[in-house]
Amino acid sequence: xxxxxxxxxxxxxxxxxxxxxxxxxxxxxxxxxxxxxxxxxxxxxxxxxxxxxxxxxxxxxxxxxxxxxxxxxxxxxxxxxxxxxxxxxxxxxxxxxxxxxxxxxxxxxxxxxxxxxxxxx
Amino acid sequence: xxxxxxxxxxxxxxxxxxxxxxxxxxxxxxxxxxxxxxxxxxxxxxxxxxxxxxxxxxxxxxxxxxxxxxxxxxxxxxxxxxxxxxxxxxxxxxxxxxxxxxxxxxxxxxxxxxxxxxxxx
Numbered sequence: 001x002x003x004x005x006x007x008x009x010x011x012x013x014x015x016x017x018x019x020x021x022x023x024x025x026x027x028x029x030x031x032x033x034x035x036x037x038x039x040x041x042x043x044x045x046x047x048x049x050x051x052x053x054x055x056x057x058x059x060x061x062x063x064x065x066x067x068x069x070x071x072x073x074x075x076x077x078x079x080x081x082x083x084x085x086x087x088x089x090x091x092x093x094x095x096x097x098x099x100x101x102x103x104x105x106x107x108x109x110x111x112x113x114x115x116x117x118x119x120x121x
Numbered sequence: 122x123x124x125x126x127x128x129x130x131x132x133x134x135x136x137x138x139x140x141x142x143x144x145x146x147x148x149x150x151x152x153x154x155x156x157x158x159x160x161x162x163x164x165x166x167x168x169x170x171x172x173x174x175x176x177x178x179x180x181x182x183x184x185x186x187x188x189x190x191x192x193x194x195x196x197x198x199x200x201x202x203x204x205x206x207x208x209x210x211x212x213x214x215x216x217x218x219x220x221x222x223x224x225x226x227x228x229x230x231x232x233x234x235x236x237x238x239x240x241x242x
Binding site: 062 | 177180184194196199
């Protein structure tokens with residue numbers, strides 16, 4: 001639990017919506033579409049990439065895109081993704097987290113391209 | 122649920138840890154220290170400030186500071202706070218969210234001062 005005095009706590013912070021709604025709710029929810037398993041895979045892939053402690057995959061409550069998720073947002077860039085499969089998670093870790101490339105095929109529609117540059121510390 | 126094509130989805134995204142652990146867990150947890158009520162107060166204060174839809178107060182799973190929370194992180198700056206009271210929430214909204222000032226008295230210890238500048242879009 002060491003704190004880095006000169007930079008953000010994490011190089012990147014990945015939030016995965018794991019919100020669960022009543023199954024009868026017409027909005028649906030990320031939790032019913034396997035988002036917790038996808039979050040755990042993020043954790044595992046981040047660890048495999050040697051980034052444990054530098055990048056964190058967090059559960060989040062409702063991110064407001066219930067019908068389109070599982071929804072993911074990566075900070076500090078603020079890049080939003082809709083994901084579906086384990087391969088989607090691996091591609092975000094391999095490309096966005098490790099190389100700073102936005103994965104456009106998974107990007108939330110109509111969010112304009114932005115470089116995956118980390119905020120200068 | 123409109124998407125802004127040229128900027129981040131939210132001007133600021135506040136995550137409040139609402140994780141609940143077993144009451145016997147020696148680490149404690151933010152959830153047992155009233156963090157969900159503080160999150161709801163963030164929502165209310167953000168709405169009162171006219172920022173609904175521009176700033177979002179989200180629940181988050183464990184942010185890894187169980188003993189020191191309730192823990193809050195504000196993106197895109199990546200500013201971490203430990204909060205305790207409704208006045209702490211109001212001060213973060215009035216100063217950090219509305220004026221871009223870091224609230225140093227609530228800041229996670231040993232996190233160096235950083236300007237609350239939003240990432241250029």
